[in-house]
Amino acid sequence: xxxxxxxxxxxxxxxxxxxxxxxxxxxxxxxxxxxxxxxxxxxxxxxxxxxxxxxxxxxxxxxxxxxxxxxxxxxxxxxxxxxxxxxxxxxxxxxxxxxxxxxxxxxxxxxxxxxxxxxxxxxxxxxxxxxxxxxxxxxxxxxxxxxxxxxxxxxxxxxxxxxxxxxxxxxxxxxxxxxxxxxxxxxxxxxxxxxxxxxxxxxxxxxxxxxxxxxxxxxxxxxxxxxxxxxxxxxxxxxxxxxxxxxxx
Numbered sequence: 656x657x658x659x660x661x662x663x664x665x666x667x668x669x670x671x672x673x674x675x676x677x678x679x680x681x682x683x684x685x686x687x688x689x690x691x692x693x694x695x696x697x698x699x700x701x702x703x704x705x706x707x708x709x710x711x712x713x714x715x716x717x718x719x720x721x722x723x724x725x726x727x728x729x730x731x732x733x734x735x736x737x738x739x740x741x742x743x744x745x746x747x748x749x750x751x752x753x754x755x756x757x758x759x760x761x762x763x764x765x766x767x768x769x770x771x772x773x774x775x776x777x778x779x780x781x782x783x784x785x786x787x788x789x790x791x792x793x794x795x796x797x798x799x800x801x802x803x804x805x806x807x808x809x810x811x812x813x814x815x816x817x818x819x820x821x822x823x824x825x826x827x828x829x830x831x832x833x834x835x836x837x838x839x840x841x842x843x844x845x846x847x848x849x850x851x852x853x854x855x856x857x858x859x860x861x862x863x864x865x866x867x868x869x870x871x872x873x874x875x876x877x878x879x880x881x882x883x884x885x886x887x888x889x890x891x892x893x894x895x896x897x898x899x900x901x902x903x904x
Contacts, residue, residue, distance in 0.1 A: 658886060662875035665839055669867035672843035676850025677859075689852055696848040703841045707873055710830070710838075714880035721825050721883040722890050728818045729894035732757060735811040736902040742794060742804045749790045754902045756783045757895070760819065764826075764884055765892040784816045828881050835874075842870050 735753065739746040791809055796802040846863065853859045879888040 658875055658878035658882070661835075661878060662871045665842075665874045666867050666871035668839055668843045669846045669870050670863065672846035673850040673863040673867065676847040677853060677855050679847075679851060692848055692851060696845055699841050699845045699848070703838065703845060706834075706838050706841075707870075707877075710834075710877045711873065711880075714877045717825070717828065718880040718883050718888070718890075721822065724818055724821060724825075725890055725892070726894045728815060728822075729898040731811050731815050731818070732895075732898040733901055735808055735815065738804045738808040738811065739791075742796075742801050742808070746791075746794065749787060750902065752790070753787050754899065756787065757899060757902075759783075761892060761895050761899070764822065765889075765895075781816065781820075784812060784819075788812055822884075826882075826884055830877065830881055839874075 732753075736750055739750050739753075788809065791805060791812065794801075794805050796805050846867065849863060849866070850859075876888075879886045883890045
């Protein structure tokens, strides 16, 4: 189910709850009853706001971490290629193999359909990286500088491999469904309370509509941030493209 559909369902639930509150008969309209309902609504509103804020903050932190990871991978790619180039012309085949592997992974993650975890097999990526690692280890350094370049290249390759695995894992992130359901039920109950003692008029309906849109937009934002390699807030592959443009130049 797409993020937009989920957000639409949340919007319908919120607005539907408000409409239910507007049409429900209220047998007790005294001041004490209204005050009790308002207190309960305040409690539900506080809990809902806390959970929404926590989810947005968590999703934003995860998104920023993935953005930083992409930038770090690009920087490591450039450094790895530079180290291999400094070692000597005998690394040309290794650099070509590494660039082809980077192009393959980029095409999978930033495909036109959006990055899908099912299309990524960490085993295949690990196999390609291990082959490149074996080629680097087979290099025979003749100077201390070459020895240092080979050691640093192996270290960078290991870092890139770990960052790729973390990227693959991040693409499987999902918001716990029970948490989302409970949150929607809280907000729906809140909107029922909004409509319970309100009069049906244009101003009230516009206010309820804006409120429902705001909640749906917040849920949509959380879901989009939770999928950093697909959707409207997709992380750009510009750092990777820049790194690839420098490799083998």
